[in-house]
Amino acid sequence: MIQKKICLLGASSVGKTSLVKQFVEGIFSEKYQTTIGVKVDKKALIVDDEKINFMLWDIEGNDRYNVFEERYLRGAAGLIIVVDQTRASSLIEGLDIHTLAKQVTSCPAILAINKSDLPSTWHLSSQEQEAYNDLFSLQFNTSAKTGAQVENMFLALAELLLKDKRNDVTTK
């Protein structure tokens, strides 16, 4: 079985933990509960008859109370940069985190624009969209609350990673 380390990164309270919870347990809690440190969840997926085990590293959001820790990205096979479509600042923070992450890992990154169930306060212009296409392998508008695009996002990431097993340092 293939094991893949996936790191969820982003500003605080964008919904990283909720995305993992929705994906792993299929549930969503309205109550915001901030993550401290790191929590690793596991979920097995089957893609093209191949079993892949995701180790989902839900990493405490970055803000003035918590700085980015690059060592947590060691051995990561994929990154999910989560931003909140109700807070424009979370996109800028997400892009900054992406820049920092890219200095220590070359693994593919996905942009998850979360909280798609709520009215957005910003949107990407076509120019920005184009620019971000180069930065991110895939992009999803997710809702941890309704589950929209959550499973699809993780499945797409799994498919992407299976395409290039050479990136996998944790394969047994």
Next chain:
Amino acid sequence: MMSLLNNVINALEQAVLEVIDATSGEVKLVAGEGKWITELFPASKNQQSFIINENTAFLFDFLVDARLVWQEQKDDKIRSGLWTEITENNSELHLEATAIKQQQKNLLLITNQLEDYRFQQKTKQLAREILLSNDRLFLQNEYLQTRLQSILKRPPEQDNIVLTLTKVIENAEFAVIITKGNFAPIIENSAALSLFEQCSYTSSLPIRPVDIITKLMKNQLPEFERIVATKSSWEGELCWISPPSTLKWLKVGLYPVKNKLNEPESWIIFVNDISTIKHLVQRNEKLALEDMLTKLPNRFSFWQTLEQQIAANRCFYLVYVDINEFRRHNEFYGHLEGDKLLIEFGQRIKNTIKESDFIARVGGDEFAIILSNVADQSSCEQAILRIFDTINKTFKTNKSESFHVSVSIGAASFPNDARSVEELMKFVDLSAYNGKKNKRNSLQFYSQSIKDASHQIIKIEQELRHAIRNEEFELYLQPIIDLKTRTITKAEALIRWNHPEKGLVSPDQFIEIAEKSDLIIAIGEWVIHRACQLVKEINHQGFNIKISVNLSPSQVIDANLFSYLRKCIIDFQIEPALLELEVTEGVLVDDYSTARKLLSNARTIGMTVSVDDFGTGYSSLAYLKKLPLDFLKIDRSFIKDIVNDENDKAIVKAVIAMAHNLNLSVTTEGVETEEQLKFLITNSCNSVQGYLFSRPIQLDAFIKLIDEQTLPDNINNAL
């Protein structure tokens, strides 16, 4: 002994693992027992060694860092940071690991950090909820402020303003109070009433929220007097104590709504109750006295220190540093970059001053420094010059874009200038404000002349207001001669002030003050109105003469300017083609899109546009191609020595050629001699203006001049 140690380890909720093989991650539990350890490492039972594997993924990953410590010869240790482990029983453990090298032994200490986790969780949860709500409030605050400003600036007859305001502010998540210019309340929303609600037994008559706020500002803000006098906005924190039980921390925003005479017609006040965040930071004394962003001491810490310094009766200088145009920087680069600048800015100053000195962030973009044991002005100046040096160095954004900032610094001495906290603060604030007039670095020591100068500006402002009401201004006209037809086809309108006591005052003595106080809008509108009237009068005499009016930067960005121009053109029933707008290069570059919109609109209805003082501003000509322009006016400084100076000759020739290539006509200002005129004719300049033909003159004289159209023989010969 071992059993005692084991008890201690158990009490601390720790487990000590001895590393058998660092490479494979084989370990053995040597101390510590408890249910959580068995849950974490089921294989640790019976004192057997076991291998840390991917079942505990975080710890497995930490082994990479741990091995680096274990491989070393010297004693060392490294911590993993907090993580949450889900055990096979689905319970959550909050843990931290420490890899230790101690006397050649390799150890791995695991600590159950439940307590620390809970504390961090509780603190950060609250802090992040506040951050989120602040983000929301910030957006709402910005939106509401803009919306209210636009409603309050509408003409009163347009609609029922109070009703509109009520609708807009009622659902705001924070208190909103709108007052008249004298702080008499117009409207308060429900949030304001409930925020300032007091127990009924504390007073027989309910006190209005605005009275509480203004009283707090008067008592707690030494700058309040200056803020009101200069109609400035202010944002900061106030503490409201009302015995027996009220103690609230309030984040207050005070914003003036000014009329055309730059008088505060209304004030918008936003108040947020930030007691919770204060409570949060006060749990930790360091945080209570520390500015969260810059980590420098905050305003309260500063006041405490200032009071202690005064009580100790030792001489010092109080220095107040204000970043110029910080708001603009924030708007341009965004708030995150603004925060970054504040952090680096504070740090640079901190690194410049002595250990015994003190720096605090006392406001949004304001820092205060106490230079201890500095008695004379020259020593203070030395210290401030070092601050200038460090600030002058380039700053960089996250995207490595370079930029510079400038500051306004005010300084006052204890005990020479003032002996109380309030007075010292008031004096340095006034000094810094006084230096802010130019956008460059400035240092102002407190002096009587500063006080006098600030009074003088206020006096001129009042006189200008009076002048607008009493129509003390007059437009003079300076003819512009078309070199092809050899006739006066245009005139530039130039303002003069017939001061009742000082006589004729030239614009350079009042336009700058008018521009800074926004009175320029009212004066500019008068100029447009009068220019249209002049066109009409001249037209009535049988002459079609175009009049060009100068627009100031504030007018160009005034959203109402174009509709005002149209209204005047319609009211006086004049041809729009007989009006020309003159703007300077600086305005075109600074407010490119606004200027472009205005000038396009003006040209659409038939007006023409000229660029004034061309050549003195920006050298980039890219905008010339993109902007809707008709004329370039070459600045007089190029003409002055044109007969002898080869450089000026080359520049003027090049400008004329370039303008013609872009289908623009060229007017030259400041033509005073026949030689200059000959040169311009030879080089195909289109029109000229200057003392050689006429000074700016009053309407009657101008009509006489165009009526006669008699130019002196010598000029005629040159033409």
